[in-house]
Amino acid sequence: MCIIVGVKKQGFHEDEYYSYYSSNRTAGLFVTDRQWQDIDTIKDEFVVIPGEGFNYSLVATVQSWDVHPPLYYDILHTACSIVPRLFSKWLGIAVNMIAFVIAWFLFLKVMDLLRVSDITRLLVLAIWGFNPMTMSFIMFTRMYMWMTVFVICCALLHIRLLQAARAVESSIFLSDRKSMFIFWLRYMLPVMACSYLGFLTHYYYLIFFVFMGMCFTIWLLFRRSGNREKSLRRIIEALIYVISCAVSLGLALITYPSAAAHIFAGYRGTEAISEFSTISNFPQRILFFAGLLNKNVFAGSFWAIALVMLVIFIVLRIRVSSEYIMLVITGVAFFTVVAKTGLLLGETSNRYEMPVYWLFILVTVTALELALGEIALRIETGKLFSLEIKEKVEIASKALLYIFCAFMIVWGLACDISGNNILFLYREEGAKVSYARDNKDEAVVILYNSATPDKVWWITNEILEYSKVYFVSQENDAPLDDEIIVNADKLIVYVADDENTDKMLGMLVDCNENIDKAEEVGHEENWTTYELN
Structure with missing residues (x-):
């Protein structure tokens, strides 16, 4: 389906040209006045010319002049280096398709850890995979699909870390030095590696990582209390986690010193800080990005589903696991902060929130399944209903879930095949x-x-x-x-x-x-x- 949609792509967003240019720059783009310019000279700025392949130091230098970290551009430069002198939409699409495959399997692993049923896993993956916004950002030659990889990986590793900590309730780090090191090596080092790579892909990754880390730290400190010694150990464990995360981000800054200037002094960094500090536009911005989520991801059904789910969960007092609470808080926090700081660029502003769209799809479908299942269970345990009615309610609850999922999948497929609602195709x-x-x-x-x-x-x-x-x-x-x-x-x-x-x-x-x-x-x-x- 990515290839079918890719065939429809006929043009480029201006930022896509910049992706190729900043990944493969030779002498620099410039315009003259009253002079001819050979097209090969222009093309050389968007492609890798022989002898300039795999030049990652140049990529880092060019990016230091802009406002983004270099990892995505290193990946695109690698693809362009394999086929020098080629300027093609398919290089950007292929790079993003690789990210999509990685993200797909990471998403599957997240649902494995959450013990999502087989049929629901299949439905969620199909909804996300065929979703027009997922397809749009496979078509968009920028870093957002790769950022999605590291956002999903961050969620996966923190769920894994939480479950490992729960499994060894007495102490996750301090039973002895050897077990402490093994645990750190197995569970914390991957978190550090993910945060290092995610930060060097897009600075917005830091928002997701910080809120995920805060949720995990709070859970670590306040999970079931024990004696005073255990409480002290939890504080030390939390400090080890926070210090490890800080070290990974520090290593990223050492690797790419321009990051600090980009965030605090670059034009996008200062714009974001200014927008974040302005309170008056908060409702407008939230409604704008929520409207994009509703229209472009859920085909206009999100508000109704979210409202119904909220009422059911409150009325029935449905409890969810710590893993889901951590995901929901982090997803909502990321969405809110990004909505407050992202550029308002019409539908293309989906790029800023797209890395957490998978999370909203997952939570919506699994919450719907849980709510419908809880309603059916309450009826089954009641004495006022016959066995026949109870069976029909159970069938109806599953049918409602499958109808909603089928609607989302068919809508996504229709968008993919027709090209409607897919961004960045520029078919005209x-x-x-x-x-x-x-x-x-x-x-x-x-x-x-x-x-x-x-x-x-x-x-x-x-x-x-x-x-x-x-x-x-x-x-x-x-x-x-x-x-x-x-x-x-x-x-x-x-x-x-x-x-x-x-x-x-x-x-x-x-x-x-x-x-x-x-x-x-x-x-x-x-x-x-x-x-x-």
């Missing part, structure tokens, strides 16, 4: 790329806005179809005298949104005696394509 760009390919031998002029020259690279998919392009700043209205431009029978012109657009198009028509009109042939965000003949 297929015709624009085909147009560029059909006119690859024509003279091409790019009239860019000098205030935002970086937006030139938003049309890279089309630019790469030509042999060379001629850059012109729209702030420079001096007559053109380039021989190719003034003698061409036809010009393809890409014009950035600018108040000088009409003036610059008129200048191009006036400088060439073979041209007398400008016809619009395409439009996209910030750019309009004209054919002059």
Whole structure:
């Protein structure tokens, strides 16, 4: 299904271009004024050229100039290094498909530890796997699918750690030095490794990790009390856990010192801190991201399901395990903090919350199963109902669960096959790329806005179809005298949104005696394509 959806992808989000550029940069992208630029020179900035493969120090350096940690870019650079000189959507999709497979199996292991039934595990995995948001972020050449891997891994390792601590109630670290070290090696070292890699994938991972760690530490300190000696041991155990986690994050900072500047001084870090400290927009932001969750993940059914579940759990006083409590608190806390700090970019803002969408799907389905099962159990133990009615209630409760899950799976499959509700496909760009390919031998002029020259690279998919392009700043209205431009029978012109657009198009028509009109042939965000003949 990933491949079927991938075939539909025809264009790129501007951040996807940046992923390829910051992973494979050669000399640096730049625009000139009144000069031709060879397309191979541009393409070299998005691909690995022979002799520059597996250059991870360059990746780290380029990322230090931006606001993200380098691990995802190292992975993408590795894929590009295996097939040098290739610029393809399939490299980004393949990297994310690998992450998806890893995340799938980690998710399965989480449900194994939670003792979710076989049929429910299958249903949950199918809902998440075919979900249009999961598919969208396999298509999106950014780090969010890999962040999901480490978020699920973090949840898995903490559930495993909690259950191991519960199994040795007397002491998890301090029975003797040897057992303490073995326990640490088996359960804490993987947590440290996961936190190290997760932090170097996306800084938002730290939010999930901190809340998960807080929940586990509180559980560790306040689980069933014993004598005073045991209470002291719990404090020491909690300190060992916290120190181990701090060491892993410290090692990440040592490995990538730019992280501290990114978080506390970078433009995204300061924006996030500013947004977090502003209270007035809190309801608006929560409703915005909750609306995305409801519409894009649950096909509009989340509010109804959540409200019904909340009422049933309160009325019937249904108790859940510590593992589920830890997951729910962490998931809700992550969602809230990210909703308060993430950029408001329409439906593409799903990227910030997507790493915990699996958790909301898991909790929703298992809570529905538990609530329906509890209702059936209460009826079975009652004396006012006949055996026949009790059997029908049990069948009905399972049918309701399966109907909801079937609806979610079928909706997801329909979205995948049709491409509807899948983000980052840009199917409309297929015709624009085909147009560029059909006119690859024509003279091409790019009239860019000098205030935002970086937006030139938003049309890279089309630019790469030509042999060379001629850059012109729209702030420079001096007559053109380039021989190719003034003698061409036809010009393809890409014009950035600018108040000088009409003036610059008129200048191009006036400088060439073979041209007398400008016809619009395409439009996209910030750019309009004209054919002059």
